[in-house]
Amino acid sequence: MSTRPELADRPSAVIRPFTGTDWEQVWPIVRDVVRAGDTYTYDTTMSETDARAVWVEQPPGLTVVATEGSPERIAGTAKMGANRGGPGAHVATASFMVAAGSRGRGVGAALCRFVIDWARAQGFAGIQFNAVAESNVAAVTVYRRLGFEIIGTVPRAFEHPGLGRVGLHVMYLEL
Template sequence: MLIRHFHENDWPAVWAILREVVGARETIPYDPAMSESQGRSVWAEAPPGRVVVAVTAEGTVVGTAKMGPNRSGPGAHVSTATFLVAADHRGRGVGTALCRHALDWARRDGYAAMQFNAVVETNRSAVELYRRLGFDVVGTVPRAFEHPTLGRVGLHVMYHEFA
């Protein structure tokens, strides 16, 4: 698997993954009714941020990540990232590779930390992955996410300060 910069011709595949993940309403707090243009504006990350895709040896886009500063101004030293993996490629290391890539990018670009603002607490595979890679849950907003089968569940704020 290769992780590379997003190219415009990747958008149809990225949009399909974004639509799939958001439409499931289980792991990411984006509006499932978003249009393609809204999805593009949500996923497009302007510099100093970036968007990458995870591509199989056959050239299939199976995941994507966007990363950048978590806030502007005095908070710009903390980065953030969001990851999406196609359903048929989950559990194969795509999310791990994307997260490691984002952490390497953030360190290389001089960020002091990475913060995730809204990790759905029932997304156990993501929470476990982030913990393995050095993140801690620094707080949970109770009942802040409407899960389609579990009802209202919490959103974790997760943080990884770089040494």
């Protein structure tokens, strides 16, 4: 995700719903982000089958891809849906992953804006991110610029591979 607003405001990506044939390009993005172990609480040895089951949302949730160029190349992906069921179903959540070669060009910010618009259109009251590593400064910067607030931090809840235990932010945007 870009920390430079002048780039984040001019993404070149087109965002569209995920299709089954997209997995061939989405899996390397998910695999690389998960294996790095520095932003997500997923098991770094997660299999492709498990990753697909976690990442590809079923309706009424949605998974999307951000594409660039011709031929179409997937630069990033997001998944979104209700944060919880039952009495918590009025709050959305989302997750984002951007290909290493596409970071810093506004793809993540464009995906986040898409999620905000989607959540509003679906009638959600807000969006909650449950576990944003405080060391993921680029993502935290984008989320805050788009209106999310850090409403709490669980101290030392994330085992970063290089920094040791860092906090996990809970972030929220009221819609």
